[in-house]
Amino acid sequence: MLYAILCYDNEDVVCSWTREEDEAVMAKLAVVQDRLRQEGRLGPVARLLPTTAATTVRKGTEPLVLDGPFAETKEQLLGFYIVECETLDDAVATAKDLAKASSSKGSYELRPVGFYQPEGRGA
Amino acid sequence: MTDLAWIDGALAAARPQAVAALLRYFRDLDTAEEAFQDACLRALKAWPANGPPRDPAAWLIMVGRNAAIDQVRRASRQQPLPPEDLLSDLEDAEAAAAERLDGSHYRDDVLRLLFICCHPDLPATQQIALALRIVSGLSVRRIAAAFLVGEAAMEQRITRAKGRIAKAGVPFDAPGPVERAERLGAVAAMVYLVFNEGYSATGEAVAERASLADEAIRLARLLLRLFPAEPEIMGLAALLLLQHARTPARFDAAGEIVLLEEQDRSRWDRKAIAEGLALLDKALRHARPGPYQVQAAIAALHARAGRAEDTDWRQIDLLYGTLERLQPSPVVTLNRAVAVAKHRGPAEALALVEPLGGRLDGYFHFHGVRGAFLMQLGRAPEAREAFGRAIALAGSAAEAAHIRQHLDRLQADSAEAIGAAR
Numbered sequence: 001m002l003y004a005i006l007c008y009d010n011e012d013v014v015c016s017w018t019r020e021e022d023e024a025v026m027a028k029l030a031v032v033q034d035r036l037r038q039e040g041r042l043g044p045v046a047r048l049l050p051t052t053a054a055t056t057v058r059k060g061t062e063p064l065v066l067d068g069p070f071a072e073t074k075e076q077l078l079g080f081y082i083v084e085c086e087t088l089d090d091a092v093a094t095a096k097d098l099a100k101a102s103s104s105k106g107s108y109e110l111r112p113v114g115f116y117q118p119e120g121r122g123a
Numbered sequence: 124m125t126d127l128a129w130i131d132g133a134l135a136a137a138r139p140q141a142v143a144a145l146l147r148y149f150r151d152l153d154t155a156e157e158a159f160q161d162a163c164l165r166a167l168k169a170w171p172a173n174g175p176p177r178d179p180a181a182w183l184i185m186v187g188r189n190a191a192i193d194q195v196r197r198a199s200r201q202q203p204l205p206p207e208d209l210l211s212d213l214e215d216a217e218a219a220a221a222e223r224l225d226g227s228h229y230r231d232d233v234l235r236l237l238f239i240c241c242h243p244d245l246p247a248t249q250q251i252a253l254a255l256r257i258v259s260g261l262s263v264r265r266i267a268a269a270f271l272v273g274e275a276a277m278e279q280r281i282t283r284a285k286g287r288i289a290k291a292g293v294p295f296d297a298p299g300p301v302e303r304a305e306r307l308g309a310v311a312a313m314v315y316l317v318f319n320e321g322y323s324a325t326g327e328a329v330a331e332r333a334s335l336a337d338e339a340i341r342l343a344r345l346l347l348r349l350f351p352a353e354p355e356i357m358g359l360a361a362l363l364l365l366q367h368a369r370t371p372a373r374f375d376a377a378g379e380i381v382l383l384e385e386q387d388r389s390r391w392d393r394k395a396i397a398e399g400l401a402l403l404d405k406a407l408r409h410a411r412p413g414p415y416q417v418q419a420a421i422a423a424l425h426a427r428a429g430r431a432e433d434t435d436w437r438q439i440d441l442l443y444g445t446l447e448r449l450q451p452s453p454v455v456t457l458n459r460a461v462a463v464a465k466h467r468g469p470a471e472a473l474a475l476v477e478p479l480g481g482r483l484d485g486y487f488h489f490h491g492v493r494g495a496f497l498m499q500l501g502r503a504p505e506a507r508e509a510f511g512r513a514i515a516l517a518g519s520a521a522e523a524a525h526i527r528q529h530l531d532r533l534q535a536d537s538a539e540a541i542g543a544a545r
Contacts, residue, residue, distance in 0.1 A: 010179075012136035013129070016341060021128075049394070052347040052360065053401040067405060068351035074178055103129045105175045 002043065002113035003083050003091040005098065008075040009106025011050050028101035036083055036094070043082030043118060051076045075106055082113065130170055134163050137180035138260045139345055143232035144184045145191070150295060152239075152257065152285055154191055162187035180229075230349045231297055237342070238306040239293050241313040249284040251317050251335075256281050259338045268331040269320070307350060311359050311415065314342045318363050322370075329378065336367050347402075357406035358416030364399035365422035368392040380521050384431040396426045414450045417442050436465035453479045457492055469499040487516040491526055503533050 017025070036042040051069035058064040069076065081098070085091035088110070095108040138159065145155035162183040176182035240254040248270065255261045255269075267277035298306060321335030343360040350356050372386035381387075403419045421442045428434040443459035457476055464472035473496040476489070483489035494509030510526050510533075517523035 010133070010136065013132045015344065016132055016136055018337075049398045049401060050344060052344050052351070053398050053405070055405055065408070066352075067357075068348075103126050104132070105129060 001085060001087075001091075002116055003085045003094075004111045004113050005081040005083055005091070005095055006077060006109040006111060007079045007081075007098075007106065008109060009078050009104055010074060011076045011078060013104055014078060014106075015050055025102040029098060032094075032097045032101070033081075036081075041084040043084070043116075045079075045081050047079040048077065078106075082116070082118075126171055127167075130167060130175075133170075133175065133179045134166060134183070135260060137183050139233050139236060139258050140180040140229050141183040141187065142257065142260075143236035144180075144229065145187050146236055146293075147232050147295065148188055149191060150293065152288070152293075156257070158187035158191035159183065161190040165190070231303070233345065233349055234298075234303070234306055234310065235294070237310040237313065237346075239288050241309045242288055242291055244287055244291060245284055247316055248320075249280060250313050251320055252277065252281055253284045253288075254313055254317060254342070255335070255338060258342065261338070265331065265334075269324075269335055307346070307353065307356070310346065311356060314339050314346065315359065315363075315415075317342065318366070322366060329374070333370065336363070336370070339363055340367060352409075354406040354409040354411050355413040355415050357402045358413060358419045361399040361402035361406065361419035362415050362422055364395045364402070365419060365426050368395035368399065368426065374521075378521060380525050382525075383425065386431075388429065388431075391426070399423065400426065412445070412449070414446060417446045417449065421446075434465070436462045440466065453482045454486070454488075457483065457486075457489060460496075461492060464496060464499070469496040472496050473500065485516065487513055487518060487522060490516065491529075494526070494529060498529065498533060503537060507533055 033042060033045060054069045056066040056068060056070050058066060083091065083094055085094060091110045095110060099108065141162070142155050142159045145158045146152060149155050149158065165186050166179075166183065170176070237254065237258055240257060241250050245253065252266050252270065255266050256263065263278050263281065264274050266281075267274045270277065272280075318336050318339030321332050321337070321339060324332030324335075340360070340363050343356070343363050346356050347353075347360050368391050369383070369386065371392060372388065372390040373381055375381050399419065400423055403416070403423050406416050406419070421439055424435050424439050424442070440459060440462040443455060443462055446455050447459065456479060460472040460475040463475055473493070476493055476496070479489060490509045490513035494506045494513060497503075497506035497509055507530065510530050513526045514523050514530075517526065
């Protein structure tokens with residue numbers, strides 16, 4: 001089963017990391033990613049820019065374009081991984097490995113992927 | 124990162140919102156700050172044991188408010204006459220607390236907190252120091268280091284600035300739309316000042332002052348979250364991010380300034396550029412241009428040029444022309460002249476800057492830029508004189524050293540010319 005591992009955290013906190021802190025977290029995450037890649041389990045990985053850079057298009061007969069993220073929440077979607085996991089336990093274990101990279105208090109949401117089309121740009 | 128580092132980060136991130144709400148309750152800056160400090164101390168004890176709260180800012184506001192109310196009550200028991208107006212205010216605040224803690228009312232609170240720092244009576248440096256102390260929560264020691272003054276002197280400056288604000292009276296009524304827009308404009312200008320203080324740092328304390336640029340970006344993002352649909356705030360944030368992206372390439376190993384044209388563009392911060400360009404795109408959709416958007420658009424043209432020679436100087440010239448109309452200033456014209464020199468040559472550029480001499484005579488960059496145009500036109504003696512004026516006005520050793528390089532080149536050129544004549 002393919003899982004999308006969605007990373008949620010408080011972007012106020014994450015954006016206030018110094019460059020060194022940020023790089024240290026990214027380096028630790030890279031170790032986990034390298035392992036997943038070697039096992040042939042890693043799909044696309046994305047880190048999103050802050051929600052202040054987001055625009056929302058709300059569907060309707062006349063779609064509405066709004067500045068800002070879809071929802072005002074305490075924790076924001078900051079990025080995601082696509083990972084092949086045999087069982088939910090594997091997915092949980094992978095997320096736990098990723099979680100060790102920083103002591104921030106965010107969450108990972110594990111969403112099984114229903115449709116996947118990796119072709120296209122960068123694939 | 125340790126647990127403690129996370130708590131520090133969470134406290135810093137919650138600070139503007141929490142202090143702003145506490146200021147609304149207590150209507151006194153010192154009380155609000157003390158209440159916040161108190162709440163932080165309690166957080167350091169409670170959070171590692173109980174886990175972090177779902178909403179750190181709301182937790183800090185509640186705990187800070189209760190702690191300060193306790194203090195007032197204790198004090199009132201010791202005094203024969205309780206401060207009646209203060210106590211009745213607190214009861215009002217308590218009744219409103221639950222409803223207000225949902226987060227949607229923070230906007231005017233945070234804007235107020237920022238706005239009181241830009242009181243027109245305060246000189247720019249005091250506005251910056253106050254904002255860094257109160258809103259960003261930087262220690263007095265760090266602010267003092269950034270401004271190259273002693274800690275005691277900075278402490279005194281901040282105390283004096285707070286005194287002035289208290290005397291002037293803080294506006295606590297909810298602002299109307301016009302007033303809100305005015306406040307936002309003043310606050311944006313102050314954030315830009317904070318950034319410039321960091322960005323223009325050279326020589327001593329570069330690292331200390333460069334961190335002010337990070338603080339300014341944090342404040343700009345804060346404004347953007349409060350006012351997500353204001354194109355000028357998007358422009359301001361974009362401008363700061365695009366300028367700041369060049370920081371890793373702006374100084375060489377010896378701390379000397381590296382000019383834009385000579386910078387190693389592979390060292391620019393691509394992520395900051397991506398964010399800046401995204402914000403500028405968002406702003407332009409609104410079709411409501413303003414000075415920050417135009418300046419961000421200029422910075423974007425530099426960011427988009429893979430090599431210095433790919434820079435679209437004609438477009439930059441046009442954008443500076445727009446900026447001159449929106450915000451006439453001899454400094455803007457001087458900048459336009461640099462773009463003009465690039466695509467129409469130094470003669471036209473020189474003609475553009477000559478009339479500015481009266482107003483910019485005390486400005487380092489005026490003489491530096493004018494000298495460069497004269498040098499390109501082969502008018503060496505005049506160039507030398509202009510560079511001499513620039514050196515005399517240089518604000519730092521790095522600025523002076525940069526002009527000296529020009530003088531050395533003139534010297535070498537004339538030696539070569541003499542050699543060739545022989």
